[in-house]
Amino acid sequence: MKPTDIGAPDYFHKVVDCQWACPAHTPVPEYIRLIAAGRYDDAYMVNWKSNVFPGILGRTCDRPCEPACRRSRVEDAPAEEARGATAGAAREPVAICRLKRVAADNKGDIRARLPALPKKKNGKRVACVGAGPASLTVARDLAPHGYHVVVYDGDAKAGGMIRSQIPRFRLPEEVIDEEVGYILALGVEFRAGTRVDSMKALLAENYDAVFVGSGAPRGRDLDVPGRKEAAKHIHIGIDWLSSVSFGHIKKISKRVIVLGGGNTAMDCCRTSKRLGGEDVKVIVRSGFDEMKASPWEKEDAAHEGIPIINYLVPLEFTHAKGKLTGVTFEKVEARYDDKGRRSLKPTGEPHQHFECDEVLVAVGQENAFPWIEKDCGIAFDEWGMPVVDKITLQSSLARVYFGGDAAFGPKNIIWAVAHGHEAAVSIDKYCQGEDVARRPPPMVHLMSQKMGIHEWSYDNEVALDRRYKVPWRDAGQTLKNIKIEVEMGFDRATAFKEAERCLNCDVQTVFINAKCIECDACVDICPMDCISFTVNGEEPDLRARLSAPATNLTQDLYISGTLKTGRIMARDEDVCLHCGLCAERCPTGAWDMQKFLLEMTPAGPGCRSRAQKEEPVPA
């Protein structure tokens, strides 16, 4: 294998699994250390820069960072006796998402640290369609650089699905108001209650750029017999959720069936429980494990006593005298073909009928662009989705950009934020007359953490604590009032302990060939057997014969140049604890612990080519 090029920003970035997995590339270990240090304002600002909505995401994020967390690969499987009822409790990631909330909950007034209003506007006007997370991110990134950003939304308040679809018991409205408010206070013009009905008309207003962040606003329906006859008692999940959020719906019948297995279904069933639903159940086509809902959301529903019944395909809504009486299902099972593809096949068992008074249909969402005229120059594909560049988010009309669910179909808030950042960079470059395809590289810092002979500027002791649970408010209390938040968030003491579980994967173990005397001290001390000195070979061969086999192919091997004895150092990044013991035991300083900080380059002068780095003076 060739020696690893640690100068390539991606190499160490991949080692920081959480940051690599985060669509917005939030420097997670950096803010977790700040939380441990009690520096909540700083931790909040690190987040705010990357993901714009720390308080909101700290409660609702889909947390792609957590399944990626190295912690869940290095913890011991618990002893049989400790396993108890929740088998899933073993080997858990750091509670990254909930720590983010700690920063938001405990910070002081950070308004003075937000970007200053630009002294002069740059004369460029940008329209954002929809006031959801993607559009708001674009607005936040562009407004401080002098852009005049106009955000349109049909609702009275900004926030989009954050405000309309996420139930208040998961996300209090004050949090939305606060974080959306920070953005609108940057001189962004918000046109509330103004739904954009025509792209042509919008383009005619001569905006320099248009960003479409209108989401995936149409809930998929279920067209089976009885749907029309019992329509009064059958609701589309996301529409029903937003009616609840805006106070139009305050009650539901006693017996409710929620159809669907995604997070919307989980929000629907939990909301039903709070609006008078006594017998609420979720019925899903697939198996429980294959459900789209995040495990923790399923757990939350289970905690509130909501059964989830699987492998049932709805066949018919039964009704009598225009009133829904229940739903009939066909029992199916999962079968796998030679290629491992799954299909649901009827088991042949008799159909099952579940009685109920109301049904919520949460079987998916679709994009809808009835307002974009076919002849306005924006190309759509055969599925009715706009043709959008995956990196620049530019449509076939150069000044129109898409992001969030509107671009590639339903995803989540953190993806919308990531799209917003990228679209803002594109719009900035486009408005400054640059090639949007030439993307700015990220900012990377690599700095030694050595303070003394065995002192580091990070806490390198590895805590053995298991993941801490976020306390829940008593269900008796939360089920009575839809506005009472269920999760209480970590208190500061627990947050500290949870933060200590973080392995500081951004503090990299950097190897300096020339200094190594091959004394084996690092090999002997490494608790995870990550380090080997051996003769070089091809990757598959090397992976098999290291101190411990390197079987996780998604994790790189760090290969040194040839050493004095003709061997190389090979280090498996997979399960490194970043404890720094290799560096402490190294007599020559051939190992050093260096903090890797990667920040994505946001819109503004930094993302432009060298000639354009100066903020242009408006004509």
Next chain:
Amino acid sequence: MTYLTKPKLHHPTLKTNKVGYTRRDYEGKISTLCAGCGHDSISASIIQACWELDIQPHRVAKLSGIGCSSKTPDYFLGSSHGFNSVHGRMPSVLTGANLANRELIYLGVSGDGDSASIGIGQFAHIMRRGVNLTYVLENNGVYGLTKGQFSATADAGSKSKRGVINRDAPVDTVSLALQLGASYVARSFSGDKKQLVPLIKGAIAHQGAAFIDVVSPCVAFNNHEGSTKSYDHVREHNESVNRLDFWPTRDAIKVEYGEGTVIDLPQHDGSILRLRKIHAEYDPLDRVKALNYIAEHQAKGELVTGLLYIDPEADDLHAHLNTVDTPFNQLGAAELCPGTGPLEKLNASLR
């Protein structure tokens, strides 16, 4: 040294051996030696060897004297018996322990000061008595604890860190052990675990006085140019005569070597030592030739390593003394002190 204790977390594929322990279970406290010390590699090799041999830690007694090397038993086999004796007196304490309980596995850990200077007399006698032990001499050629003066094993002509040339002749502990009757004699290098681990395993299986001289560079005081015990010097002048593989039973032999001469040496305990010759002419079964060979190569400035001598038919102190099979510490008062009747009988038989 480090301030941190080694985290308890381990590689997910870490295996347990036949007695249910992982390699990590054979570790001791965190080392307080200097970073990069060869002794730590020897500790790691002992850990590896004991794990591979499926030894139950409580069946091992590790004894040492004074010095950097003699601190190391604290850093391995944390669940074994241990005794840190007076400077240079480990052999007599170990001999006593072995007499009292012949069933334990004895590990004597010493350094060049402890064995070749203050304890050279003790060293001589434990070898000639054939006490069943594994004697590991961690040999760095300097007194590290007192800041790097030459020890008795420093080669004549080698240079200290301060630039002083050593004029005294060195004690060669391997030759000494051979002359004194040790029945398993090996030399190795702390930086070559592939060689060292099987040698330790073979020594533990050997039922007699087994001696391993391990050259172990002192990174703080003896790893410079002009030193003959530095990583670089040893790597450059290392003449390995053979490679040892250790097989716990005859059935377990899996690997067949395509080239080179191979000798299988069955041990008393049923295990097999398989030697793959690197120097074809070297015969590890001949004590006299071994002595000559070592001396010739030493004269050329070469360090001969590997299994240098083995007597597969070796016996030990208990055989020499014709003691009972039951360990003394398990005998009751009646057996140990049979009373005046048997004494009279014995006296009568001698008249």
